[in-house]
Amino acid sequence: MVEVLELTAMPTALRLYAKALAPGRRPHVKAGLPEREIRLIGHRSTVGEVSAYDQVCGFVLTDRLPATWLHVLTFPLQLTLMTAPGFPLGLAGLVHVSNSMVQHRPALVGEALDLSVRAENLRPHRRGVLVDLVGEARVAGEPVWQGRSVYLNRQQTLAGAPAGGETSRSRGPLAAGSGKQGGSGFDVEAQSSSLSSTVEPSSTPAGSPTGPDTATLHTAGWWRLPADLGRRYAAVSGDVNPIHLSAVAARALGFPRTIAHGMCTHARVLASLQARLPDAYEVSVDFLKPVLLPSTVRFAAAAQPHGHRAQLTNRTGDKVFLTLSLTG
Amino acid sequence: MAALRNAVIVGGNRVPFGRIGGAYRSATNLDLLTAAIDGLAGRFGLAGERIGEVGAGAVLKHSRDFNLTREAVLSSALSATTPAYDVQQACATSLTAAVQLSSRIRVGQLDVAIAGGVDSASDSPIAVNDRLRRKLLRLNAAKTPFDRVKTLASVRPSDLTPEVPQAAERRTGLNMGQHQALTTLQWGITREAQDELAAASHHNLARAWADGFFDDLVTPYLGQSIDQSLRPDTSIEKLAALRPVFGDGVDASMTAGNSTPLSDGAAVVLLADEEWARQRSLPVLARIVDAETAAVDYLLGDEGLLMAPAHATGRLLTRNQLALQDFDLYEIHEAFASTVLCTLAAWESDEYCRDTLGLGGALGSIDRSKLNVNGSSLAAGHPFAATGARILATLAKLLAERGSGSRGLLSVCAAGGQGVVAIVEAV
Numbered sequence: 001m002v003e004v005l006e007l008t009a010m011p012t013a014l015r016l017y018a019k020a021l022a023p024g025r026r027p028h029v030k031a032g033l034p035e036r037e038i039r040l041i042g043h044r045s046t047v048g049e050v051s052a053y054d055q056v057c058g059f060v061l062t063d064r065l066p067a068t069w070l071h072v073l074t075f076p077l078q079l080t081l082m083t084a085p086g087f088p089l090g091l092a093g094l095v096h097v098s099n100s101m102v103q104h105r106p107a108l109v110g111e112a113l114d115l116s117v118r119a120e121n122l123r124p125h126r127r128g129v130l131v132d133l134v135g136e137a138r139v140a141g142e143p144v145w146q147g148r149s150v151y152l153n154r155q156q157t158l159a160g161a162p163a164g165g166e167t168s169r170s171r172g173p174l175a176a177g178s179g180k181q182g183g184s185g186f187d188v189e190a191q192s193s194s195l196s197s198t199v200e201p202s203s204t205p206a207g208s209p210t211g212p213d214t215a216t217l218h219t220a221g222w223w224r225l226p227a228d229l230g231r232r233y234a235a236v237s238g239d240v241n242p243i244h245l246s247a248v249a250a251r252a253l254g255f256p257r258t259i260a261h262g263m264c265t266h267a268r269v270l271a272s273l274q275a276r277l278p279d280a281y282e283v284s285v286d287f288l289k290p291v292l293l294p295s296t297v298r299f300a301a302a303a304q305p306h307g308h309r310a311q312l313t314n315r316t317g318d319k320v321f322l323t324l325s326l327t328g
Numbered sequence: 329m330a331a332l333r334n335a336v337i338v339g340g341n342r343v344p345f346g347r348i349g350g351a352y353r354s355a356t357n358l359d360l361l362t363a364a365i366d367g368l369a370g371r372f373g374l375a376g377e378r379i380g381e382v383g384a385g386a387v388l389k390h391s392r393d394f395n396l397t398r399e400a401v402l403s404s405a406l407s408a409t410t411p412a413y414d415v416q417q418a419c420a421t422s423l424t425a426a427v428q429l430s431s432r433i434r435v436g437q438l439d440v441a442i443a444g445g446v447d448s449a450s451d452s453p454i455a456v457n458d459r460l461r462r463k464l465l466r467l468n469a470a471k472t473p474f475d476r477v478k479t480l481a482s483v484r485p486s487d488l489t490p491e492v493p494q495a496a497e498r499r500t501g502l503n504m505g506q507h508q509a510l511t512t513l514q515w516g517i518t519r520e521a522q523d524e525l526a527a528a529s530h531h532n533l534a535r536a537w538a539d540g541f542f543d544d545l546v547t548p549y550l551g552q553s554i555d556q557s558l559r560p561d562t563s564i565e566k567l568a569a570l571r572p573v574f575g576d577g578v579d580a581s582m583t584a585g586n587s588t589p590l591s592d593g594a595a596v597v598l599l600a601d602e603e604w605a606r607q608r609s610l611p612v613l614a615r616i617v618d619a620e621t622a623a624v625d626y627l628l629g630d631e632g633l634l635m636a637p638a639h640a641t642g643r644l645l646t647r648n649q650l651a652l653q654d655f656d657l658y659e660i661h662e663a664f665a666s667t668v669l670c671t672l673a674a675w676e677s678d679e680y681c682r683d684t685l686g687l688g689g690a691l692g693s694i695d696r697s698k699l700n701v702n703g704s705s706l707a708a709g710h711p712f713a714a715t716g717a718r719i720l721a722t723l724a725k726l727l728a729e730r731g732s733g734s735r736g737l738l739s740v741c742a743a744g745g746q747g748v749v750a751i752v753e754a755v
Binding site: 047048050051052054060061062063109110274275 | 351353354355356358359362363366402403404405408548549550551
């Protein structure tokens with residue numbers, strides 16, 4: 001029986017992060033995930049907040065909400081779920097390793113969206129435990145957007161074979177044809193990734209974005225990501241995770257400087273494809289390495305028969321931060 | 329030389345115009361122009377198509393937007409291989425773009441083109457003042473930390489006063505309304521006549537919206553589906569109650585009600601070779617027969633700043649051997665109600681047409697029931713560069729409805745003492 005927790009207003013991430021810091025007992029990860037769904041009914045985005053988000057991420061302001069903005073809307077619901085009693089994983093050190101979204105049809109500015117988030121697919125990983133946070137936006141009962149964020153918790157372990165191959169495949173609304181969902185890992189030590197066991201074999205129609213055919217991508221931009229990008233994105237997205245805002249907090253978690261929000265770099269890549277986005281599409285991203293701020297990253301992209309592939313790397317291209325695959 | 333082809337207006341698209349600080353306060357020129365182009369692309373199935381050329385522009389423009397139109401094309405559904413350029417002739421921007429591109433189509437250099445304009449009074453650029461700008465440039469060029477500190481230390485609080493763009497003439501310091509107030513006085517235009525014209529503009533535009541006339545000329549944007557400045561329930565009595573804002577003393581007659589509001593918006597028109605359009609089963613509404621641009625000496629001469637269209641009209645009619653009365657419709661941009669009335673008065677003046685325009689005599693009066701029949705800028709709003717394209721698309725559709733051969737005269741005045749007048753004819 002799924003317990004439904006219906007919110008009356010959009011929660012603020014700041015309060016939820018503060019709550020996450022408060023000491024409290026958590027059930028052991030072996031107990032599994034609580035059967036719970038967080039909902040917010042009839043949420044409307046305003047032109048002002050979408051415009052501010054668009055300007056930071058590079059979208060042109062249209063009536064259509066960027067898919068990544070719908071993630072932003074469900075993110076406080078994710079935090080609500082993960083800080084509610086009975087959730088086995090702590091927020092501290094939680095790493096967003098991959099994200100996939102399906103846009104069924106454009107969601108519009110000012111449209112009343114019913115938002116929901118649940119957690120599923122708790123599974124072992126070589127470096128800890130993976131969990132999927134699955135979000136959905138509906139309009140009058142009809143799903144317009146679904147998103148799956150895969151998070152890695154490195155404080156916990158779970159008995160069993162580490163996720164890899166088919167076992168990392170997430171079940172759920174995105175399973176059909178959406179490709180990588182629980183796949184690759186986030187190399188927090190910023191060394192060459194040895195997580196190949198978690199990278200699925202080519203599962204997207206046009207091949208894995210991390211596959212050998214990345215050579216066909218062509219450089220489409222050098223992006224200067226400024227030192228205050230974390231603060232600017234936090235201001236428009238509400239994600240005030242200190243690792244993106246303060247060098248002190250970043251150092252406490254093992255990074256020399258602040259790091260960019262993964263969903264911010266994702267949004268910028270999606271924004272550069274905005275003019276070519278069809279009404280309905282699927283997009284998957286793997287966050288392979290953190291992007292330290294400030295830095296200049298190389299954006300490379302290629303059109304393919306049914307969409308686009310893209311990646312962000314360092315200048316030389318030997319360090320891949322993000323890969324994206326879009327079909328539609 | 330090969331015979332000239334027929335360049336036709338296929339249709340137009342615009343966003344509903346917004347009031348300053350209104351529905352589009354968060355939108356940039358790039359956002360607005362992209363929305364207008366995308367709406368046009370959607371209406372005529374141009375997604376992924378390479379258009380011969382897109383010419384558009386803005387009057388209030390950020391320095392980063394030097395390539396605004398090309399950027400909008402890249403953000404739009406049009407093929408990224410569509411070339412584009414920016415054009416700027418104040419309030420005549422998009423009409424000038426349409427005239428130029430239409431000529432390119434006629435001589436066979438292009439098959440299809442988009443002309444347009446955009447302006448956002450809400451998102452207007454604010455520049456640092458000249459003293460600070462020079463110091464910042466010096467700071468940027470400074471080689472040593474000492475030079476940098478020295479330059480920074482030279483910044484005075486007074487340097488921080490920003491420069492806000494104004495609708496003021498650079499050479500006279502008078503804003504557009506103050507200039508027009510002088511012309512209004514010169515031509516003896518009454519307050520009552522101005523308010524009457526303003527009320528008619530609102531009522532005509534409201535009727536056109538209610539009739540669904542704009543259904544295929546406008547695409548809603550950011551939740552706005554009708555022109556935000558439109559007041560269907562305004563009246564001559566209500567307008568008469570407003571205080572004058574331009575001009576001095578008892579003779580001041582120009583109010584916020586009979587002057588155009590500052591606005592945000594974008595408009596585009598699709599132009600094509602007639603054959604090209606017919607092969608694709610696209611509508612063929614009208615064509616630009618001819619156009620004339622005039623400029624007046626408003627500095628040392630005694631001509632009003634916004635009187636250039638009167639000059640352009642005289643030359644255009646002479647060249648085309650037409651009388652002012654040979655038109656089914658007249659579209660005169662309502663920068664101010666009195667601009668329209670001064671233009672009409674000028675055409676009616678024997679003395680002015682003879683002595684100032686060098687014509688044989690007065691061009692005469694027009695049937696006022698044929699003037700701005702579906703409203704104009706007083707009611708719709710006036711995002712400067714977008715206005716020409718708004719009027720051209722409206723006029724083309726109105727003429728097409730009246731049938732082949734019906735003829736319209738389109739007049740737009742512009743800052744700097746300029747004006748563009750075009751003859752448009754239903755195909």
